Amino acid sequence: MTGGLTLDPALVRRARQLADQAARPVIELARRHTTVSIERAVLRLAGVTGADPDGIPWVNRLVDAVRADVGLEHGVALPVFAALRAEGINDLTLLAQKAAAGSIHFQIPQGRSASVARRAAHRAVAAGLRRIDRRRAERERLIQRLGDPPRRPWIYLIVATGDIYEDIEQAQAAAREGADIIAVIRSTGQSLLDYVPEGATREGYAGTYATQENFRLMRAALDRVSRELGRYVRLTNYASGLCMPEMATLAGLERVDMMLNDSMYGILFRDINPIRTFTDQRFSRQIHARAGIIINTGEDNYLTTADAVEAAHTVTVSQLLNEVFAQEAGLADWQIGLGHAFEIDPELPDSFRLELAHALLARTLFPRYPLKWMPPTRHMTGDIFRGYLLNGFFNLAGLLTGQSILLVGMMTEAVITPWLSDRDLALQNVRYVLNACGGLAEDFAPRPDGFIQRRANQVLAEAVALLERICDHGLLQAIAEGTFGIMKRPPDGGRGLDGVAVQADDYYNPATEILEQELAAEREERHE
């Protein structure tokens, strides 16, 4: 359909092989570590809910208590389930409360009591995963009944009032105007919180807190509007920041449909420790895979700090790495929403054709993934008229290059988080472009050896060269040197490193166990 971009197949193969080589050591690193958030996610799967009167979730209190007694390196499942049995209760939340009060002493169970605890933990976590499975089945049923959006790209809209109830109003309005996906942007502070806030919230800054209750409220509101409209409207949130694994888990439990989930975003843009991030993202992706959630990666962000032409190949490299990480974690092709963006300086001659070249490169390299195409942000200004026009050309590029998910740009990008009217105008813009240009891709045929073809192949070649350098010195080193988004992040720097532990030999995590076993079985089956 978007025919016509010819990439050197040898170069494509080489790129993938290098990406695999660069990612492997990091995957190994992730396999060998655990983090406080992974452990909390396990406990959430096992059924811990709620928060103390200060708003600190009981999972945090529980993991902190376990850690104080026995460290993190064995995983919390065994000590927690052993304590549960020892206390003679079967309510994990109650256990957490007692632990917080200091009345429990945790130990690593040994021998038979270890295998009893192990079975109990396995059972509890499996029940949690079954709840996620039910939500996934529910989603599939609803989509079957109500239907998917009538056409690609899917229209993705942001709400960001800070107040979940205003968000709901605006999300429903946006869906009625044609949005296929609603993303609730998070409050600026949340990614650095090492806990997930609780309950319905109304006081975020430039975004709304991601909480289990907010997920539930918004999903219910979108279910209502989905029924009204006769098409399933998807919900998006963020599995990033310090609580990636828990966010993924809560999203699975509340049937959130898509999650922003990048392997490097937290490192680069939130200064979170690289090992913490790589470890967390692996677990979170295993959950996403299970929950049938589509992930969206964050390559667009690099182009807000680095130049979109100079750094175009870093986007490609990151996409290739995200691909390896996603596949290893078990995500299916339809779940891998790699990101890229329309961020070239509009003053640059032929900027629109360069955008087309970059967008076609991604489309051609990843033909089966639901690519997410992000609108101009960096070069947006207070000139809202110019902004509205740029967004129109962004929409056109999305159409011409067959992008899957179109994040709708706002004319007020440089000014405010979007108003109700901004969103309405933005959707009108999208509708005009998709409707008026319809099958225009039919007439768009980058000339062989023309400008667009040449540019796409050049970016690919630069990506391969960069991957070679990364393979030589390691991905962590590359990140430390500012390869992505010009942000320099050393492996031992950043927040959250104190929440990381190297797994001990007896480390036990029932969630990983189940997920990896089932994935392996599935893969075997596929290969037979």
Next chain:
Amino acid sequence: MTGGLTLDPALVRRARQLADQAARPVIELARRHTTVSIERAVLRLAGVTGADPDGIPWVNRLVDAVRADVGLEHGVALPVFAALRAEGINDLTLLAQKAAAGSIHFQIPQGRSASVARRAAHRAVAAGLRRIDRRRAERERLIQRLGDPPRRPWIYLIVATGDIYEDIEQAQAAAREGADIIAVIRSTGQSLLDYVPEGATREGYAGTYATQENFRLMRAALDRVSRELGRYVRLTNYASGLCMPEMATLAGLERVDMMLNDSMYGILFRDINPIRTFTDQRFSRQIHARAGIIINTGEDNYLTTADAVEAAHTVTVSQLLNEVFAQEAGLADWQIGLGHAFEIDPELPDSFRLELAHALLARTLFPRYPLKWMPPTRHMTGDIFRGYLLNGFFNLAGLLTGQSILLVGMMTEAVITPWLSDRDLALQNVRYVLNACGGLAEDFAPRPDGFIQRRANQVLAEAVALLERICDHGLLQAIAEGTFGIMKRPPDGGRGLDGVAVQADDYYNPATEILEQELAAEREERHE
């Protein structure tokens, strides 16, 4: 460059042949008539200037006086020059004043006194034409020295304050921002005035009066800004309405560079009598040809009253007719700026591709003419954001289809005549599209037998069918039936018919004589 549109060559030949056949009787009609405005134009060439204290030009007073005495059918040249001689004066304006006072009695001179008058008239009018020639040479020199716009399309902007001095400010500002052509829109009332107002004016409604002095002031202002910018900025006005021939003459005398000049606009949109209009336009085009002025025809207007899809073929038919009239009057290819417009309902699926098809059809049918591409007006609304976007896509269509002159659309089209800021924003829009998309036409290749190709050929076929009907019943009849712009205009209706006369056998018009003789000589030369 815009390659790719394939039209059936037999159909194209047939269309041209039918257009010629349809236009011939109307050309004959024009040759057999004269009008008050043609006669006034002759006197203006011969040197009559100024107006009486009520603002009625002396040429009007003189022609009216002649007509009262001897009628119009002989032309005014002989009676006027005979009277001049009889009065023993050599100032035509003085003669006009005397005639207005009723102190002159006009007669058709006979015999030797006729040939003396004829020689005097010929000499005076030839002097007028030489002034026009000097203006043309001056233009050519300036262009040579300052240069033409660096690229196509030329950017055409409107000013319309009603006040020539505000217009000048705004025109200069627009030129500095990138306009290549400035059009001074006329006051709403002017086209129905059967005289040309005099002097610098400051009180037009939704436009500024076209006067010789306003032409001069604006041309001088643009000359200043042209020098400042190092590129020749062109000036546009209107040769239409009841004073078409005089407007053309004054434009030639003041070095206006382009004139709106359509063979049917006055009939359809000003309810001016068809015979008057066809007669006037022929003379005005002869002057334009001589003056090196580019004409712009008005097919865009049809699409403000008729539907742009249903009536697309009427635009093509009108372009073919305007072509015949223009060539017959002696206009060179580079002077024939046929018009068309982006007026399809933007709600229509694939509206943009339909626009591309129509625009490519015109481009392919008339490869050597400076086509003028008009922006959306009819479907513009008070939603200025949407309007800004539509204008962006209009600009894109202009670029993709290789249009020559781009009239810049205003986001406030549905609201007001353009503000200073509207024009600036509009130019920014154009600049973005031309700069960002640059050579995008390279990648635009309507698929053979695809949507765009099929649509263009369908419109051409409909145009041929309509031309066949017109040939059967005559163009005047077709106009009476509402073929163009759904406006029904019978040949004996409309304003200005009382200003038309059938030429007597002794009709004499030195301007036509000179222009036609020299044209014939030129054509001969070319054929040798």
Next chain:
Amino acid sequence: MSDIIRPYGDTTGDGMVQLSFTLPVPHGKRAEGAALQLAGKMGIDPAMVVHSKPLGPKFTFFVVYGRVQHLVDLREVQVPERDYPLLTPKEVNAVIRRRLRRKLVVVGACIGTDAHTVGIDAILNIKGYAGEKGLEYYREMRVVNLGAQVAVPDLVERARAERADAVLASQVVTQRDAHLHNVREMAAAFREAFPASRRPLLVVGGPRFDESMAAELGVDRIFGRGTTPTEVASYLAHAITTKRGSVPEGAGV
């Protein structure tokens, strides 16, 4: 819903608005200060100049966002709410037959130098507008459409000659308030030419009119943007049964 409301950006009561304008001041900090002063006088506080751009050496264009402090009191909103029922063509015809016992004569025109006939044609021509048939379609109306650029004296003459019950004038060009001048001139001319009891109904329309200005302009009714023929026909039926009830029957015959 409360009767006191404020503009809505993304939160109830936030009062947020967007504004743009040009000031005849060279670009710079002083110009931005001037823009903020104006925004302040308009009641925007706080105001942010989010964009400013020189338009040549003497002017600056601004985009401003901010919170407007004014409240809108919905109880005080002046709306010329439709004070007559919307009727079908059948019903309109029936009313005319019953009240006039002859056809209602409508004379329409674009007055002054205005040549924008699409709007008045939308109301008058059979083809109509927005899926509704125009007044020509109404069996009990006789429509005389004079077209474009009709001078007021000619309109008065023609209204007299046709014995018009209603005169419908269109005005689209508004630069320098041309539409207001022309309507005032028309109203005065009709008042001069007809005794009050025999003056035809004066109805004007066009996209930029404020519908509440009828009295001020001296006409009976104003129709704005997006008017449909049904609204006009219903109004005419209503007007002849009320105000026009006082006109001697057959006055126009």
Next chain:
Amino acid sequence: MSDIIRPYGDTTGDGMVQLSFTLPVPHGKRAEGAALQLAGKMGIDPAMVVHSKPLGPKFTFFVVYGRVQHLVDLREVQVPERDYPLLTPKEVNAVIRRRLRRKLVVVGACIGTDAHTVGIDAILNIKGYAGEKGLEYYREMRVVNLGAQVAVPDLVERARAERADAVLASQVVTQRDAHLHNVREMAAAFREAFPASRRPLLVVGGPRFDESMAAELGVDRIFGRGTTPTEVASYLAHAITTKRGSVPEGAGV
């Protein structure tokens, strides 16, 4: 040029402006009346609602054009005109050497939960902005850039530890006036933590600040949209020679 000006549409003094906003009222004539009421209160007269569109069943979006009646008095424009000369890096270095006889210490950060470092980096990093080198390039400055999301207490501590002469804080997120709250908090914290004579200069910046609010927010200077490093460096050089002239030499050493 006169000191009293009005907005300019296409004629001097016409006062024309464009406005858009949303009201929490269902679409319809009443909503348009409400929009006109608001425009009237803002001083727009006459006002034309040129576009109105329902945003769902409860809201209406409007575009309004009209003539604003207010005058702008240029003599009363409040502009924090630059009250210091723009210096080259060389000159700045010379001033610092002469006045301080040691390096000027600058501590920069995005405070609160704000993670938009591009702006402060533009001022601080060698790479700079708009073709000008950032403060790190200045030989006589020592720049400590703390990056994103720095809590105010941490900033105060660090400023103390580094013996900062100037603290540069960036705020880009403005929703619910976050930037104003954070700056006020910072100003209070520094006042509490330092005696007046030893408090570092407090400089804040970000695209949505009103530069004239420095006193109100309790800081020494505010820099808005499009600030360049040279402006900031020149200001610092100026500030240490004037206000900071009173600080005991070597105070920060």
